[in-house]
Amino acid sequence: MAVFSSTDSYIVSDELALAVNACVTLQKPLLLKGEPGTGKTRLAEELASALGAPLLQWQIKSTTKAQQGLYEYDAVSRLRDSQLGSDKVHDIANYIRPGKLWQAFTSDTRPVLLIDEIDKADIEFPNDLLHELDQMAFHVYETGEQIKAMQRPIVIITSNNEKELPDAFLRRCFFHYIRFPDEAMLRDIVNVHFPAIQSRLLTTALEVFFDVRETPNLKKKPSTSELLDWLKLLLAEDMSAEQLRDSQQKGGLMPMFGALLKHEQDIEMVEKLAFMSRRQGR
Amino acid sequence: MLVQFFECLRRYGLPCSITELLDLNAALEQQVVFADIDAFYTVARMIMVKDERHYDKFDRAFADYFAGVERVDIADAIPKDWLENALKRDLSQQDLEALQGEGDLERLLEKFKERLAEQQKRHQGGNKWIGTGGTSPFGAYGYNPEGIRIGQEGSHARRAVKVWDKREFKDFDDDATLDNRHMQLALRKLRRFARSGAALELDLAGTIRETSRQAGLLDLQWQAERHNAVKVLLFFDVGGSMDDYIMECQQLFSAARSEFKHLEFFYFHNCIYEGVWRDNRRRFDQQLLLFDLLHTYGSDYKVIIVGDATMGPYEIAYPGGSVEHWNEEPGAVWLQRLLDHYPKAVWLNPQPRDRWRYYQSIQLINEIMQGRMFRLSLDGVSDAIAHL
Numbered sequence: 001m002a003v004f005s006s007t008d009s010y011i012v013s014d015e016l017a018l019a020v021n022a023c024v025t026l027q028k029p030l031l032l033k034g035e036p037g038t039g040k041t042r043l044a045e046e047l048a049s050a051l052g053a054p055l056l057q058w059q060i061k062s063t064t065k066a067q068q069g070l071y072e073y074d075a076v077s078r079l080r081d082s083q084l085g086s087d088k089v090h091d092i093a094n095y096i097r098p099g100k101l102w103q104a105f106t107s108d109t110r111p112v113l114l115i116d117e118i119d120k121a122d123i124e125f126p127n128d129l130l131h132e133l134d135q136m137a138f139h140v141y142e143t144g145e146q147i148k149a150m151q152r153p154i155v156i157i158t159s160n161n162e163k164e165l166p167d168a169f170l171r172r173c174f175f176h177y178i179r180f181p182d183e184a185m186l187r188d189i190v191n192v193h194f195p196a197i198q199s200r201l202l203t204t205a206l207e208v209f210f211d212v213r214e215t216p217n218l219k220k221k222p223s224t225s226e227l228l229d230w231l232k233l234l235l236a237e238d239m240s241a242e243q244l245r246d247s248q249q250k251g252g253l254m255p256m257f258g259a260l261l262k263h264e265q266d267i268e269m270v271e272k273l274a275f276m277s278r279r280q281g282r
Numbered sequence: 283m284l285v286q287f288f289e290c291l292r293r294y295g296l297p298c299s300i301t302e303l304l305d306l307n308a309a310l311e312q313q314v315v316f317a318d319i320d321a322f323y324t325v326a327r328m329i330m331v332k333d334e335r336h337y338d339k340f341d342r343a344f345a346d347y348f349a350g351v352e353r354v355d356i357a358d359a360i361p362k363d364w365l366e367n368a369l370k371r372d373l374s375q376q377d378l379e380a381l382q383g384e385g386d387l388e389r390l391l392e393k394f395k396e397r398l399a400e401q402q403k404r405h406q407g408g409n410k411w412i413g414t415g416g417t418s419p420f421g422a423y424g425y426n427p428e429g430i431r432i433g434q435e436g437s438h439a440r441r442a443v444k445v446w447d448k449r450e451f452k453d454f455d456d457d458a459t460l461d462n463r464h465m466q467l468a469l470r471k472l473r474r475f476a477r478s479g480a481a482l483e484l485d486l487a488g489t490i491r492e493t494s495r496q497a498g499l500l501d502l503q504w505q506a507e508r509h510n511a512v513k514v515l516l517f518f519d520v521g522g523s524m525d526d527y528i529m530e531c532q533q534l535f536s537a538a539r540s541e542f543k544h545l546e547f548f549y550f551h552n553c554i555y556e557g558v559w560r561d562n563r564r565r566f567d568q569q570l571l572l573f574d575l576l577h578t579y580g581s582d583y584k585v586i587i588v589g590d591a592t593m594g595p596y597e598i599a600y601p602g603g604s605v606e607h608w609n610e611e612p613g614a615v616w617l618q619r620l621l622d623h624y625p626k627a628v629w630l631n632p633q634p635r636d637r638w639r640y641y642q643s644i645q646l647i648n649e650i651m652q653g654r655m656f657r658l659s660l661d662g663v664s665d666a667i668a669h670l
Binding site: 014019022026163173174 | 297301302305325331500539567
């Protein structure tokens with residue numbers, strides 16, 4: 001079994017790598033939480049490519065039902081077909097559409113199944129998946145079939161903490177909270193994405209970035225993905241470390257602040273703070 | 283294997299079950315980790331802990347089990363010599379009644395300063411000096427209905443006018459999900475369903491009507507799903523005398539959390555003043571102005587205030603009466619503003635009803651609430667809901 005670790009395009013902490021490997025070995029779903037933009041979804045993609053496994057991505061929305069992950073019976077088109085006199089009508093299997101779980105269970109190679117943002121769904125959603133995730137099997141009522149996983153897929157579940165997940169569901173998962181990376185690790189991550197970046201520019205940029213993150217009361221703290229976007233813009237503008245430092249000392253907002261700050265109030269607040277720190281003659 | 287470790291975790295209040303213990307054993311058997319304490323820590327945490335809120339508990343339990351690290355109690359900091367809980371006086375009911383309040387708040391403060399200047403030594407018992415266990419208005423672990431409390435953790439009488447402890451109150455977590463089903467059922471009465479959002483549900487009546495209009499050719503009609511459209515603002519009194527009722531509050535909190543989609547909750551201490559806060563750890567730097575709150579949430583929100591309303595009458599009626607800060611306007615004014623904006627409001631009081639008449643502050647609040655104060659119990663919640 002291949003062991004998952006940092007790749008040349010994705011940096012993973014030792015803790016997280018260990019957690020992922022334990023889940024792969026013990027065949028349990030892994031529940032990932034963490035600030036938005038810390039690479040929860042990316043992890044599943046990277047894991048799939050590292051293991052050479054197909055990735056099945058099930059994006060959860062507020063209207064998603066557990067049943068849709070198993071299969072959907074398209075009664076409406078069957079009804080239409082019956083009115084139009086089509087022959088397909090006699091076999092109900094023609095109207096059963098397999099969902100992501102079904103696809104994962106019947107896949108030839110052991111796939112990675114990503115259930116993304118499970119907290120977006122209705123409060124009952126995780127409960128409806130208990131048996132399916134535990135036994136990796138379900139029953140199709142319309143045809144009487146039993147779908148059972150030939151090999152248990154690697155299940156990665158992400159959550160942004162918008163809703164509490166039920167205990168019974170949590171019991172069946174392993175849990176890892178992705179902490180926000182420290183500066184050293186952030187440097188590694190940036191270097192993976194922008195190998196050509198000047199280290200002086202990066203140092204200044206990280207300083208500005210951590211300053212912003214420490215501002216109290218921010219509605220949305222910038223995270224790794226925002227930092228990467230921002231650096232990309234800085235590089236595209238050919239900004240030098242001196243220019244960046246200049247604007248930092250003069251007070252006011254950092255260049256391209258739109259990539260870091262996503263709320264109008266946040267922008268105002270950071271601007272105010274920068275103005276105040278300049279007045280204090282920092 | 284690891285049963286002791288498991289029990290240690292349970293002792294620290296981690297909600298882990300046998301399933302998790304078996305999982306951990308399986309992980310060790312499969313040699314996911316081998317003779318590496320750091321890796322074991324990561325794996326054990328991943329398997330045993332299902333919420334980052336519990337990471338801290340796990341860390342302490344882990345340290346306790348593996349190193350027997352001594353826990354340092356930061357709380358006992360300064361005046362422990364003076365305020366040792368050595369002398370606990372058992373006061374009879376007559377004694378309590380015989381003690382009379384010192385009256386005016388300012389007089390009390392002045393006296394405190396005076397005596398602090400006069401007094402040099404540690405003092406216990408007695409009825410004048412600042413110390414422990416006495417009936418003087420100043421000090422800890424004693425009883426004087428209008429006393430000033432100094433450096434004391436949890437009072438006996440819970441009536442001190444100034445809390446000097448500056449305690450960080452614990453945030454409620456909504457742990458108590460198991461036994462709050464009844465509470466949820468009571469709250470369920472508050473559900474008002476309204477159709478909103480995308481049309482996803484088959485509208486049967488509409489479909490039949492439209493299909494017949496099309497002479498039998500199927501014409502499906504859809505409608506939006508019904509959602510609970512009630513909006514609720516929940517205010518919690520934290521700390522001080524509310525410590526006794528944490529259990530009840532937790533139940534209400536966790537029931538409300540899962541019942542309402544539009545639920546905002548805030549904390550206050552004793553009485554509502556110009557600011558409330560959402561996070562107890564950030565209570566002093568992240569206050570939300572009540573004016574902002576009134577402007578943010580429309581008057582279609584329903585307000586539930588949870589508090590024991592047991593405090594010095596100054597805290598409601600006079601400017602500057604708050605135990606934690608200087609308030610320009612009395613609590614009654616702020617409470618009235620809140621009520622003017624939100625006509626649908628109730629106060630839930632965890633104190634038993636027959637004790638209400640002994641507290642002047644409860645009567646004051648009940649007057650302001652126009653009698654809409656209810657006991658925090660199943661029946662009380664049902665009654666309160668009926669008023670919303």
